[in-house]
Amino acid sequence: MDTTQLLKGVLDLAVLAVLKDEDGYGYDILRRLREAGLEEVGDASVYGTLRRLFAAGLLTTYVVPSEAGPHRKYYALNAAGRDQLARSGKTWRSFATTMNALLDDRGMAA
Amino acid sequence: MTVTGQEIADYVDRVRGALADLPPAVRDELTEDLPEHLAEVAAETDGTLVDRLGAPEAYAAELRAAAGAEAGARSAFLSRRLDAARARAGTQLRALDTQLGPLLGQPSVSEFLRPLRPAWWLLRGWLAALVISVILGGAPGLLPRLDGSVFAGLVLLAGTVLASVWLGRRSAGLRGWRRQAVQIGTAALLLFSFAALVTVDQRASTDRFGSYQEISTDRRYDMIQDVFVYDEQGRLVTNARLFDQNGVPIRLGWPTCPDGTGVVPPPRYVYPYCPEQAPFAPPVPSPATPAPPAPGTVTPTGSAPAPSGSAPAPSASTSASPTATVGPAPSAEPTTTR
Numbered sequence: 503m504d505t506t507q508l509l510k511g512v513l514d515l516a517v518l519a520v521l522k523d524e525d526g527y528g529y530d531i532l533r534r535l536r537e538a539g540l541e542e543v544g545d546a547s548v549y550g551t552l553r554r555l556f557a558a559g560l561l562t563t564y565v566v567p568s569e570a571g572p573h574r575k576y577y578a579l580n581a582a583g584r585d586q587l588a589r590s591g592k593t594w595r596s597f598a599t600t601m602n603a604l605l606d607d608r609g610m611a612a
Numbered sequence: 613m614t615v616t617g618q619e620i621a622d623y624v625d626r627v628r629g630a631l632a633d634l635p636p637a638v639r640d641e642l643t644e645d646l647p648e649h650l651a652e653v654a655a656e657t658d659g660t661l662v663d664r665l666g667a668p669e670a671y672a673a674e675l676r677a678a679a680g681a682e683a684g685a686r687s688a689f690l691s692r693r694l695d696a697a698r699a700r701a702g703t704q705l706r707a708l709d710t711q712l713g714p715l716l717g718q719p720s721v722s723e724f725l726r727p728l729r730p731a732w733w734l735l736r737g738w739l740a741a742l743v744i745s746v747i748l749g750g751a752p753g754l755l756p757r758l759d760g761s762v763f764a765g766l767v768l769l770a771g772t773v774l775a776s777v778w779l780g781r782r783s784a785g786l787r788g789w790r791r792q793a794v795q796i797g798t799a800a801l802l803l804f805s806f807a808a809l810v811t812v813d814q815r816a817s818t819d820r821f822g823s824y825q826e827i828s829t830d831r832r833y834d835m836i837q838d839v840f841v842y843d844e845q846g847r848l849v850t851n852a853r854l855f856d857q858n859g860v861p862i863r864l865g866w867p868t869c870p871d872g873t874g875v876v877p878p879p880r881y882v883y884p885y886c887p888e889q890a891p892f893a894p895p896v897p898s899p900a901t902p903a904p905p906a907p908g909t910v911t912p913t914g915s916a917p918a919p920s921g922s923a924p925a926p927s928a929s930t931s932a933s934p935t936a937t938v939g940p941a942p943s944a945e946p947t948t949t950r
Contacts, residue, residue, distance in 0.1 A: 510677070510678075513678065527652055528645075528649045528652055528653070529649075529652045529653050529655075529656045533656075544674050545653060545664075545665050545671070546665070546670075546671045546672070546673075546674035546675040546678060547674050547675075547677070547678040548678070549645075549646070549649050549675060549678070550642065550674065550675040550676070550677070550678030550679035551678045551679070553641065553642055553644075553645070553679055554678070554679045554680055554692075557641060557692055557693055557696065558692045558693075558695065558696050559695070559696030559697075559699050559700060571651075571652075571655040572648060572651035572652060572654075572655055573648065574648075574652055575645055575648055575649070575652075581703075582699055
């Protein structure tokens with residue numbers, strides 16, 4: 503099964519989750535997702551998701567000047583974003599539990 | 613860093629080109645931060661942008677899918693922004709609620725308003741009775757009337773007030789479409805009753821002048837600014853005076869002729885006030901043309917009554933309806949305008 507298809511549905515949740523404890527800039531967020539095991543995630547997908555979440559009012563941004571490299575635009579969760587993360591997280595866990603139970607019932611190996 | 617600013621700009625241009633079918637606002641929204649973002653990517657890795665990220669067109673396609681911005685998806689995108697704006701407005705409203713509370717001696721404005729809700733229910737019942745009585749054809753007033761009957765109106769008032777209080781006590785538990793229906797109904801009620809109250813207010817404030825209006829002069833002559841008198845040969849009579857059957861001067865219009873200089877000359881009670889503005893012929897050049905005693909034609913202007921017939925210049929045979937004597941001596945016989 504193609505994980506990119508699965509990723510489409512949960513990328514919002516994944517991006518919100520990696521921003522939960524620490525703000526991050528675009529490339530940083532991509533790196534966190536890949537380190538967490540989502541290796542197939544594309545840069546444009548992350549950038550597009552960030553723009554969309556920002557437009558939806560779930561993220562705030564601020565720019566951090568850098569002496570060596572380019573200025574970095576950091577994204578942070580706001581209250582609405584934390585709310586969304588909590589709700590989507592619950593939805594995902596319940597969905598995953600349902601799917602696991604469905605597969606367990608039919609004797610599929612994990 | 614091996615990637616130049618020029619390379620980033622080219623890449624962004626090609627991504628934007630691949631998104632050209634999107635509405636400009638959506639495309640700008642999507643690619644607003646792209647140069648900065650690509651600069652970050654370039655700073656973190658080696659190789660060209662195309663090596664790192666693939667062709668700009670593929671990047672654009674992935675971006676489009678991730679941002680949920682299909683070509684026709686402008687409305688979805690805008691509705692998301694609308695939701696965001698609504699969420700922000702809600703947050704600000706709550707902040708304002710607690711900020712303004714101390715002014716009213718309460719922790720928040722809503723705490724101040726909560727005990728006033730029964731009063732609002734009574735007011736709502738009264739407004740509903742007013743609107744019902746207006747819808748059923750009654751004149752807008754402060755008390756509802758049914759078919760002109762105040763008693764029936766009071767029964768209606770009692771009914772709507774009771775219904776409003778009943779609704780008020782239950783509406784807190786309403787959810788979903790019922791709640792929306794109550795909200796929409798309340799908004800419509802407020803709108804209607806505001807319009808009705810404005811009408812009531814207008815009638816109340818104009819009634820004072822009702823008696824004054826009844827004795828006002830014939831409105832047909834209110835519009836008259838000047839009067840032009842022509843003799844039998846169609847020549848304009850200057851310095852004419854008009855009198856009624858009692859010898860009282862007939863005063864029409866505004867007895868002065870403002871010229872372009874802004875200086876208002878002293879009033880002259882002879883017609884026409886402004887000979888230059890004669891509708892049919894220039895003033896007679898001869899120095900003094902004493903008005904002939906024969907009856908002439910009075911042609912009021914202002915409301916621009918055309919002389920009867922198609923003749924360009926009025927003559928005695930095509931006299932217009934308001935006739936009066938012209939001349940220094942008033943006679944008791946002719947018809948007058950007052």
